[in-house]
Amino acid sequence: MPVFNEACGEMTDNNYMPALTAQASNLQFFGDKSAGVFDQLHFESCSKNTDEYNANHFPLLIFEPAVGTSRFVYNQLARQLSANGAHVVTIDHPYDAPIVEFAGLDPIQNDGAVTLDAFQVNRPVNNTEIKKAIDTRIADINSVIEELEKADTLPRLFPNFTFTDGNTKVPTQHLFVLGHGLGGSVATSMGFNDKRVIWTINLSGSSPVIREDVLAYTIFFGRKDYGSENDTAWQETKKHIAGPQVEWTYDQADQFDFSDLPLVSHLIDPDNKAKGLGTPYEKMDPNDPTATFRALSCFLEAYFRDTVIPGWSVDPRLPGESHNALQKCLGWFGGAMKPHIAYTSRA
Template sequence: MPVFKEACGAFADNNYMPTLTAQASNLQFFGDKSAGVFEQLHFESCSKNTDDYNANHFPLLIFEPAIGTSRFVYNQLARQLSANGAHVVTIDHPNDAPIVEFTGLDPIQKDGAVTLDAFQVNRPVSNIETKKAIDTRIADVNSVIEEFEKADTLPKIFPNFTFTDGNTKVPTQRLFMLGHGLGGSVATSMGFSDKRVEWTINLSGSTPVITEDVLAYTIFFGRENYTSENDTAWQETKKHIAGPQVEWTYKQADQFDFSDLPLVSHLVDPNKKAKGLGTPYEKMDPNDPTATFRAVSCFLEAYFRDTVIPGWSVDPRLPGESHNAVQKCLGWFGGAMKPHVADSSRASKKSN
């Protein structure tokens, strides 16, 4: 939840992720459960407010992780998005997450039961296993949305918070979604099929093929080895996106440059090479690998500020202008993040 620091009466120290999840993530990205990377990180959060909180004041943004990947690998991206004025929800899906830990309950572990590869684009989405994973996730997302429509959900999660006039329901009539890899496919799919979802960002994920026009604002971040021109599903679907659509290409990026991983790996041990990372920072700040993370965060926050907040009922929580934020990010990080331009030579060959 977005809470002004001045409106916070008490703070809590939080592990970046639970212990068993940290071990599973160490194995996924560093090849060793005992690598000791994710366990070292902590962050501070508000645990008690001094001003009443109006839950209906802020939009709901659902952030979907890649297949077989913990939602906690996106903690900092989610926190920074929330600071702009959003309820941000990340979801662990027991069907495909490597492990899901619950307070006071036994964890759910998959141990490789899902064969889809988080380090690759999971396509086509019509593939039986891929479609099953997406459909299961959509059902999970809808269950989470239903929970936030209940008046007692937020008070249970935040027992020390007080709410304005008992206003504890998160607005769900209009939804916004963001996802990475297969999570991006889930976000795009719901943008096409669920009229509540007005706006989606897909980070290096494929799309279902649609044959009828849709209106959702559709944003796609690809990379040099994966653009819409590399995926016939995107090529066909883009013809039917009647609402705003935009595509970016992240130069020298790999699949997990769209997560917290570039920041985490550098902060804990710059000498440990994490699987799934490229070198986009070399085109922005060769001496600072965290530029890879900062660029992604900047663009995600900017699209929220430029395209969601103006149509919402409140001003952004952070000071400063909400418009032209994307252009500012382009000025800072444009060395690696480029507006996608179709390959005219390929288009010419297709037309001949």
């Protein structure tokens, strides 16, 4: 939840992710559960407010992780989006995420229930296992949304917060959905089928194939080795998107440059390169490896500022007021993130 600095009465130190999840993520990205990367990270958050909180004052953004990947690998991206004035929900899907740790309960491990590869683009989306994983995730998302529509949910989750009387429900009549990999496929699917969804952002994920026109606002971030021209599903689907559609190319990126991983990897051990990372920052500033992360976060925040804030009744103290944020990102990181142009050869 977004909390203004002047309205925060108490800060709490948080682990970046729980202990067993950190071990699983160390193994996934560094080949050793004792690599000592994710378990070293901490961040502070506001745990008590001094002002009344208006829950319906901020829009709801669903942020879906890649398959077989912890939602905590997107913690910093989610925090930065929330700081622009959004309720951000990240979800670990049991038997999909490598491990899910619930307070007071035994952890749930994947144990091979979902065998899709997080480091590859999972396609075709109508494949039986992929479709089942997407449908399960969408059911989970709807379950979470139903909880957020209950008046007692936020007061229970944030017991030290004071809420405006009768204003404890997150607004769910309009949704914004962002996802990475399979999570991006989930986002795109919801954009095509859920009338509550205003726009979707798909980070390096495939698309469901549609053969009838849909009115959807669809944003797709590809990369040098994976764009819409490399995916027959995207090629077919783009013919039927009647709403706005935008594609970006993240040059020299690999699949997990669309996460916190490039930032985490360079903060903890710059010489121990994580699996799933490319080298896009060399196109920007080789002396600033965190530019890889900042390029992506800039564009995600810019979409929120340029396309959500102007049409939302929000507090004027928010930093999200639109000032051509996307154009500023192009000015800063245009060497790495480019508007996509598909070239076709002629015989």
